Amino acid sequence: TTIGNSAFNGCSGLTSITIPNSVTTIGNWAFFDCSGLTAITIGNSVTTIGNSAFNGCSRLMAITIPNSVTTIGDWAFSGCTGLTSITIPNSVTTIGNNAFDTCSGLTSITIPNSVTTIGEGVFSHCIGLQEIKVYIEEPINIIDNVFGFVDYSTCKLYVPQGSIDKYKNAAVWNKFSTILALTDGSAIEGVDEDKLNVYSVDGKVVIKNLREGEAISICNTTGQNVYQGNETEVPLNKGIYFVKVGTIVSKVMVQ
Numbered sequence: 134t135t136i137g138n139s140a141f142n143g144c145s146g147l148t149s150i151t152i153p154n155s156v157t158t159i160g161n162w163a164f165f166d167c168s169g170l171t172a173i174t175i176g177n178s179v180t181t182i183g184n185s186a187f188n189g190c191s192r193l194m195a196i197t198i199p200n201s202v203t204t205i206g207d208w209a210f211s212g213c214t215g216l217t218s219i220t221i222p223n224s225v226t227t228i229g230n231n232a233f234d235t236c237s238g239l240t241s242i243t244i245p246n247s248v249t250t251i252g253e254g255v256f257s258h259c260i261g262l263q264e265i266k267v268y269i270e271e272p273i274n275i276i277d278n279v280f281g282f283v284d285y286s287t288c289k290l291y292v293p294q295g296s297i298d299k300y301k302n303a304a305v306w307n308k309f310s311t312i313l314a315l316t317d318g319s320a321i322e323g324v325d326e327d328k329l330n331v332y333s334v335d336g337k338v339v340i341k342n343l344r345e346g347e348a349i350s351i352c353n354t355t356g357q358n359v360y361q362g363n364e365t366e367v368p369l370n371k372g373i374y375f376v377k378v379g380t381i382v383s384k385v386m387v388q
Contacts, residue, residue, distance in 0.1 A: 338385055
């Protein structure tokens with residue numbers, strides 16, 4: 134099933150959407166300029182998000198791209214100025230030209246190791262970016278405008294351990310003043326040995342420095358509780374999880 138091209142184009146009164154699991158393709162301009170849209174739930178059968186599908190949805194605050202998506206089209210989320218963070222799932226192989234152009238509210242981006250193509254101007258004009266986490270060991274060839282107008286001096290780039298020198302010597306990527314290692318799946322500059330440390334490695338969530346008597350609660354992005362207990366290594370399927378220990382909540386990607 135497909136949501137057709139321009140199906141809801143310009144529906145400014147639309148505030149929320151739930152796309153059912155029966156849908157596999159979101160057509161070009163499907164929700165273009167739905168300026169009142171604040172929330173979207175995309176079903177886990179969608180494989181393609183079309184060109185300019187959500188372009189201009191300026192009030193959209195958050196979106197979870199499901200693990201079924203393989204292609205994010207050109208200008209798909211351009212102008213979604215309300216978005217603050219984007220995690221691209223480990224199913225996506227292609228991010229189209231200018232897919233997140235002018236998402237000026239974005240502060241954090243996660244790019245998985247499944248991505249093989251990053252188009253022109255993908256994150257251009259994302260002037261609020263503070264960190265980019267890239268799980269790709271070999272730097273992808275990208276052109277100069279992919280991060281156009283991003284402040285390379287303040288935005289930190291996190292890459293896999295062992296790949297720092299590769300990124301420092303790769304065109305465009307080497308413009309970032311600060312290139313750091315992703316530590317066990319999480320971007321951590323320094324770890325206090327006595328401080329709670331939550332990260333992922335080898336398909337598990339690991340909790341270090343757990344205090345005696347503290348309980349661990351892990352939920353997925355839909356809010357479903359997937360673990361409750363006090364084991365410090367918890368095997369989980371690939372995905373994003375929220376780990377709660379006491380009053381501290383950590384976001385972790387399991388790969």
